[in-house]
Amino acid sequence: MKTRIKVILSIIICIIVIMMGIGLGSIYVPGSHIINIIAGKIFGLPLNPDVKEVSVSIVWNLRLPRTILAFLVGGALAVSGTVMQSVLKNPLASSYTLGVSSGASLGAAFVIVTGFSIPFLGPFTLPAVGLTFGLVTVFSAVKFASKMDKNLENNTIILVGMVFSLFVNAILTLLTSMAKEHLEQLTFWQMGSFALKDWSNALILLPIVLVGIIVIESYSKELDIMTFGEEQAFTMGVDVQKVKWILLGLSAALTGSAISFVGVIGFIDLIAPHVVRKIFGSSHKTVIPMSMLFGGAFMVLCDLTARTIISPSELPVGAITALVGAPFFAYIYFSKRKEL
Template structure:
């Protein structure tokens, strides 16, 4: 039964992926999309019906944008899966530890000051965003460890929420004091894949791939931790070190994604819940399937964002919030009923 679900998920994911490339203000037939991609990769003959404009739209605009949307959605989904598992809280996400807030503040400072690192150039913004996201979670967990030597999950969550509120306040202050960058900062804080090209894909893909592989290698330890930290410790799992490592990797994934495309919420909350409902709780399956589901869901949200008021475009973060906010309420109140 699991193999059937897995196969169906892959097929649906591929259909969504091709749809993300084919549909838009100018629709490109599915067979032309396949032909163009095959021509560019394998140097096959193009279909006679394909016009040059469609080749440019598919290869230079929509394909890198769709791939980037899948990578970002997958990164956020894996991050959410890990945080919910490690902190044993169904509402845990990148925002819980202030990762998104830290990355946003770092990126906002780069936008306002125009700061550039000579060797990185245009990638200064994502690099600073990543470092600030990691720095925020490092400070939050370090502070939580000072308050609670056992590093209890509730302590981490509470400290993370406090840090997130504080950093968001600083971000609001920066935005309010930067009139000339107000529109850019506001739009960036709602997330967008607009004007993204192959360079973003080539930089973000290896980061997410390596992070996902390393996190999945700890699937067994995360499965053990679900039975309780004391039992995990007796079974030889270094819970304290593993928490640091997994939270750091999750922060790196979220910080990377956020710093490239802006703040996009709720993917990291929705994807793990849906995947666990369908495939169970084994992290060996949940982690890759969360990436597939999160990436596919992000493509759908981006497709809606750029077609619903075409030729104009909505921030994709607004679309994910419209779906995610009711889902957040559903999870919260359903858990309260169980109590």
Template structure:
């Protein structure tokens, strides 16, 4: 099958998944009604008489912003994972390896416990502080790696990131133990949720993700070259150390901004890039955008499962991705060992 046909099928499939995510819930709404509501709201046309008014509120104010935010977050995590796996030449690598999620958790936890708020940002104080804390953790991890290993070998970066993650996770545990009144809030945030998300969240996150992915696309050639090894990349003329800093920083920004809004969600950045490479090959001109599409669609499905599998209740979406992702993680790890 031609690549162009695969891309078209993937985009149509993604659109279908989003429509399902918007239509299914405690009140099921047919796809035809959803399309009519979107058409009338986007173009400011009168609503057809056969559509109930409460459907408009359910779709436009509750489910659609939630589904779109889930798509953006899933896509950001998947793109971040695809870049990390290529830069570190490890199929199990992700931004979480460098402590992004742990750092963001500490920042978010401090905001929850202290009630700190930045007047200009208001409700966006928590995601802002979480993003800064996640990026700071990655910066310190990479900086420390550069100090102890001037060549910034991949194994050094991974090991330092793991050490930082373990240390920060200990801080999170300590925070949780000392603030029992915020225990439920902290625990739920660390499992991720799209509950009560609004258009304002989408408007803030969307340009950040688009900007990071656009810059990453400009480095697709360097990513292709670095996949074959750093010595070959340096021989061709790639400044691997500088490019690593840029790529790791952008990947961390994608992950940090995504989880800062919805909490820690794992395994999306592990699963989606592998599926995309199986279907579309290793060229990052395709891997990056298709990881966005597949990761976003997968996240919408996981969120749909999280809010519908138990009637009148909602599971943390991170628990759903972990249930699906953990076996996949084992499959990737052990299949890799068999090959070696």
């Protein structure tokens, strides 16, 4: 099957999944009503007589922003994982390996426990502080790795990142143990959830994700070259260390931005790159946008499952991604090893 046909089919499937995320729930909203409601809100078109006001409120105020946010978060995590695995040439590499989730969790815990608030940010203090802590952790790890190894070898980056991640997690554990009254809130945040999210969250994350992915896409040629090895890339004119810094920073920013709004959600960044490469090949010009689509659609499905499987209660979406992702990733990883 030609790549163009695969891309078209992927887009169609993605649209279907998004419509499911918006339409399914305790109250079912037909696809035609969803389109009519969205067209009415954006273009001012009249609503059909059979579209109820409660459906308009559910779609526009609750499910649509939540679904868009889930899609953006999943896409950001998937692209981040794709870049990390390519740059570090390790199928288990991700921004989490370098301490993004640990740093963001520590920042979020600091805000939750102390009640710290930045006046002009208000309710967005937590995601802002979480993102800052996550980025500081990653850049500290990479900077320390560059001091230890001037060539900035991939194994050095991964090992230093894991050490930093463990150290930050230890601080987080101590903080949690000393603030038991916030234990439930801290635990729930670390499992991830899209509950109570509105348009403000989606609209803030949208430009961050789009700009990040567009910039990463502009480095698709360098990513393709670096897959052949750093020495070959250097001889072909690629400034390997500079490109590594830029791509690692962009990937960390995507992951940090995503999890700072919704909490820690794992496995998307590990699964998506493997599935997309198996379907579309290894060209990053195609792999990066398709990872965005696959990761976004997968996250929407996981969120749909989390809020409907035991309705009216809701499960943390991180638990769903782990239940689905862990065995799926194990199958892909070990089947690849058998092929070798």
